[in-house]
Amino acid sequence: MVLYVVATPIGNLKDITERAKEVLKNCDVVVCESKERALKILNHIGAAQKRIFYMPAPKEGSNAEKIAEEIKENNLSAVLITSAGTPAISDPGSTLIKKCREKGIKIVPIPGPSAITSALSVSGIQSQRFLFLGFLPKKGKEGFLKKVKEGVEKLPINPAIVIFESPHRIKDTLEKIEKVFGEDTEVFLGREMTKIHEEYLFGRIKDIRDIMIKRERIRGEITMVIHCGKKEGEGEDLGG
Template identity: 45%
Template sequence: MYSGKGVGRLYVVATPIGNLKDITLRALEVLKGCDFIACEDTRQTRKLLKHYGIEGKELLSYHEHNEEQAAKEIVERLKGGESCALVSDAGTPCISDPGYRVVKLAREEGIEVTPVPGPSAVTAALSASGLPTDRFLFVGFLPRKEGQLKEALKEAVELPYTVVAYESPHRLEKTLTLLSELYPDATVALFKEITKVNEAFLKGTPEELLKELRERGMVKGEFVLLFPPGRERVEEPEEVLRKLLESGMKLKEAAKEAARITGRPKGELYKLGLKLLGK
């Protein structure tokens, strides 16, 4: 069904992020029909395949440490007419997971790449957070080095749209502690173990989150941090406009967005922007 003469096809297949029932019928069809599966961890993928009775499928290891070489091997097989399903341990490949290199190389070689949509911790967290979703920024995992982490947190707190980040359990307390020192009054939303048995949602200041996490013994697991738009804490039109311009927006777009946020006339804000830019 998926392979044949000529060039094969690469399927980018989203898999469950926790609950094994969160997989699409189409994803199962592709996993059954493809010639081989490129996966981040063969052990994790075997669990999924076993759960759905998919047997005898060839699994090729593809992860951050062998991406370059594995991508070449996969593309050569695709050029030979085979079809491949690319999966990560959980969620959608390439979203803070391996996959970019093989997709890029396949595209460059003229091979068709087909997305098979499904679970993603980013969109799952956004959809259930109650935060604005018309504009958001996903920044992946937060930096490990303190200086870079400070800059990332400053940006996340002040940008005029929702910011989504991943954080590992062994760094979460450090990140929230640093955030409480820098921005003690900032509001943060936190998802733990989305779709899993111990799923939880918390919202409050960094100190409030730390206290609740410790009291409830919730510092282990997978976490998604969400920062509400900075506009919820900014009132002055000039300040709103300045932050939009500093985020990289062009003046025309910044004036339009500032008008939407503040309710002030776009023309007035455009003129204010010219002054801020020294024009």
């Protein structure tokens, strides 16, 4: 019995890895956040007839115990996938992984596409160290960002800050970032990454915000990287 935690494409299905294909084709059951997305991936690799356990985010807590018990009782080989990217990273999965581990089920990661590292890699922002915040809170966003900024200022180095955001909240989020970090703060914005209409913007937060404000409708999930600048001495060897 084993649970494979499998990273799937963040947009372009051709980005699926050979190992991901292999375990998806050979497993007994697929645990997914979205049936529609799971079937799209399974159809793409020719494994559309797989048994599926549905585990949406709101029901992960109640479903995880049942699914873990099913895997153990029937000695199943299971694959956990999310709608896109790596499970349990701002997506469902951590509760199921914990339950499976408690029951002695082997947990195996199958790495692959990640919106976080994809955005960092093309941002041009120095990212030897970064802070991932996931989706910002819907309420109290400005206060949350102020606390993040205060925390970063206490660190010996300034990490790049990575956040996820939905298209209908991006304008408000950009406003709050500009207010807290300043209009000259450099940011990278990746939208619809790896898809047909992918878009990548880099510049001052004020300029990126101006671009977005002019758009009546924004589509696609967004990953942002905030450049916090450098502290004096940063880039030197910090080791002991």
